[in-house]
Amino acid sequence: MSSPSIRYFAACWVCFPLQPGDRFRYYWDILSILFILHDALVLPLYFFGLQKHYGVQSLAWCARTFWMADIAMNMLTGYYEMGILVNDLRRIFCRYMRTWLLLDALCVAEDWLRFSNIGEADPAMEFLSLLRVIRLVKLRKMSGQLHDQLQSQAASIQFNLLGTITGLVIINHIIACCWYGISQLGDGGDTWLKLQGWEDAAPTFHYVTSYYWAFSQLGVGNTEIHCVSLLEYVFASFVAMASLLIFSTLVSTMTSLMTTLNEIQESEISQFRALRRFLSANHIPQELSTRIVQFVQHSYYQKSQESDQDGDLAILDMLSTPLKAELRFARFAEKLDALPFLRKLMACNDLQITRLTHQLAGQLDLLLVAPGDVVFFADNDAKTTFVNLHGTLKYYQSSRSEEVTDGLWISEMCLWTSWEFMGTLVAEEVSRLVSLNEEIFKKTVCESVVAQQMASSYAIQYVSELTSQKVTSDLWAYIESGNPSAPAITVS
Template sequence: MTPIGKSLHSNRVAPSKVPHQPTLTRPSDRAFQGKQSDSPEMLVTAAPTESEAKDFESDNEVIDSTGQTLQKFSLLGTPFRKKDSDDGTFAMKPSFIQKRLWTMLEPNANKLSLKLFGSNRGILKEKKRLKAAGLFIIHPCSSFRFYWDLVMVLLLMANLVILPVVISFFRNEGLSTGWVIFNCCSDTFFILDVVFNFRTGITDQKTAEQVILEPKTIAIHYLKTWFLIDTVSAIPFDYVFLLVDDDGDPNLVNISHALGILRLFKLLSLLRLLRLSRLVRFIRQWEQVFTVASAFMKIFKLIFVMLLISHWNGCLQFLVPMLQEFPQHSWVRINGLINAPWFHQYSWALFKAMSHMLCIGYGRFPPQSLTDLWLTMVSMISGATCFALFIGHATNLIQSLDSSSRQYPRRFVTQVEEYMAYRKLPKPMREAVLDYYEHRYNGKMFDEEIIYGEVSEKLREDIANYNCRELVASVPFFSEADSTFVARVVSLLKFELYQPGDIIIKEGTFGDRMFFIQQGIVDIITVDGIIATSLSDGSFFGEICLLTSERRVATVQSETYCSLYSLSVENFQMILNEYPAMRKTMEEIALRRLTNIGRSSSLLRSKILGHGDKAKLMFALPAGSSICLPKEDIQKKEKEVSNSESKESDEVIAVTRNSYATVTCDETAPI
């Protein structure tokens, strides 16, 4: 029994079944329920009955269960350390460093993990699966693997650039302290990378789990793929050879240089070139995690590969003559570069290599020896290959960057021209149609309805709000409406394009939609053909058709190319059915507008007749008001004509025959 259990049982004595034997019990036992006494003698009673003994045994079972539960916890509520079954020692809790290390091995919440597992809950489930997989399994989406890959890529790029330069242009510095330290650190990291690859999960989207965490499966997969190349590239063969050959040979420097050549062979044939695929994979993961533009990464990779090949070719141009001890007709001896500083040697070698690769010449001199001749041919072949790859990648990149512009002439222009030729349309009409498409799509090809149909409803609302929210807010009866109602209105707006001279609204017709001007200028033309005013970006017109069923009282014509958004009466009524409260509000607004504005075609502060002008028309005012300003005293006398009945007076007859004053209207009527 545990110490806690003993302490609990020590407060009680099991009841004896021998008759008349005194027993010590608690005041809370059933034998003393209902009794209130503080006397110690009350704690000693006669032998309990059979039912009391059963109750006592039941209480003992509860105490045992409680003791076993409390045994698992310390006084602070933390779990006790369990004893080892063999030696009785306690297992230590994981330290802070161990917890941090385990956290680094778990999948991190980045775009790559969210793409694989869908949500934070899926990532949490993957963490639990990782813990059950075994000891020291590195998840490919973990922070540790990300930063380790970043270090390996930087180290790989340093080897790709520095190692050929040292081997080609530094003959006697192969055993310098700095170079030895760099090689040791580099080889150590590559050896550790081999070890970590045996314990890193494999991303496989064909499986249900997306990531394989089985250690045996990981090891078999790595042995079949990159193990041999990584192992051979990580072993420092040159230093192993130096340790074996330690008999003090005076030609140790030459041996070291020969091993440097072996190291270059290892770079070109095994490790460095083949591990470039890992660099590409890491860059793809980098794009997903940091949302780097794909076009930028394509350009970066293309330029990097071209410069790297030029760098290797330049080192090769100097390495081959150096291995031959600079023969008499080598380009190095001809140019007097044998004892020149290494940077001068590298610069001339790079110039010679790029001249061959770009097919612009042979450098300062054509090849004078058979070796230089073969090197020149190798450079030309590599340059032609790189040039072809560059042209292909650049063409593909340009096409991918502006795919909509490429599809526009092929799909729209070609089809439209064939259609117009089939219908035998006249040339001016053909030019107008092509001009419409050019301004409608700006030389791009896309189907906005398909794009809208594929994105989520939230994204559709966000796009519509970004394009049209300010336009809708400019309408008075929309600016005071509920935000959800306005958002619904915005989502049903339709884009329209009009060319200069197009009639958007015809006077006398029934309106079926209102318009918002995103870009362009429109003219409001009265019945007599006068341009009353012009509207531009951010304005609206034709809104009265949404509230009443009146005819249009003016004509609206586009002056320039106009990008408009329209809201149809049908869609507006559908929205009002969804928002009954807004329907009542809109009906009140319509009634107020008809009361204040009426159905006149007059305009704000517009001159109707001037003093002395000969009248040709009879003006009727079924609603609204006009002001007559007499000639003799404009400041003192104003007369308002409120309705058509007042025009039966002599003054009205004078207006219709020979006007005596300037008449203006102080109300704005709907269009």
């Protein structure tokens, strides 16, 4: 290969590492979790001869190939150090070499050693293959990324509880298989299997009895299986010490999680009980009481499922003001893009305009309405424009009505001219809206001369089209001419 080609590939190697939060890396980590669980569950079963099955051999080939590629992936993925993204591949490699490189390389080498049939006649090689099970330590970090997708504290606690129970099951599974594997070592001396007279039993029976022995070491059961050989006594002593740590940790963790979960549920129950007592004591009509309880239940559910959706996180106070504004903008960028004028602003490659769009995002208000709530009445002065995030809204005008589409800005006209609502907007179910006040909008836009000029030009076109179309609905959507991808202007 020529020297320029070498320099080209070297430049690509240095300049293009994967980002830790990259979507491809996210799915790769999910595959890593699946293959780690495969190693933890399937490899110990090799003591029972499971590796002879064709399906297991196919899975072993997939895992073998994946873990080889995973070494390269880890060398090409950046990391965060003190909150700063490290993209230098030499630093990435040095960090990987100090942490997981040696173990990953040994695991891959052992896997290929087994595949080449070297040493397979020795049962002790089965214990060497369990070296790969150490990768279970990686699960804590990888599962944390899945944990971050949960949006309620209760779901987070349930996830932790499930993880604790799953970890206990896997650890007992490994101990059980090792306990059976020890009985296969040696030169035909006495073992617990021979003492019980179960040598000719089915592999399934061997596994179940071994698992029961492993579980009884936690002190929650009794077993007639006893150690016979020195190796069995050594292993049983090690398991007894490990079980002491596992059991104490398990009890404290599960107790803490269950206590927290019960506190959350009890808090919810007591609040709704107090609400019902209040409604009953004040003789509130049954129909209104039902509406109130249903709305509060929905609001409570939304708060638990969309935790901190309004950005009221204490840790966000550590962000700089521009970064907070950019975060707010990122949350509502899709809704802002639905307004043609704001879409034009967002397309401008100007720092002042960018700051202005971030300010506008910060001026958006979130509004939660209950079934039957009126958002606005016909003939009232329009001072605010709305967009529906989720839920069902009905727009009533004269003798007709129509359902409002999500993402459609309602009464945008008030931003550009004096306007009165032409109809009435009513919530059919619990709905969440975003609103923008026209006074705040105008004040923010006027902070930039360029934006003010763009707004003036746009307002002339908008009002001209509004007049020519003789619009009589607050749901009218203005589509700029000259946009070939835009649908035709519609008048409701």
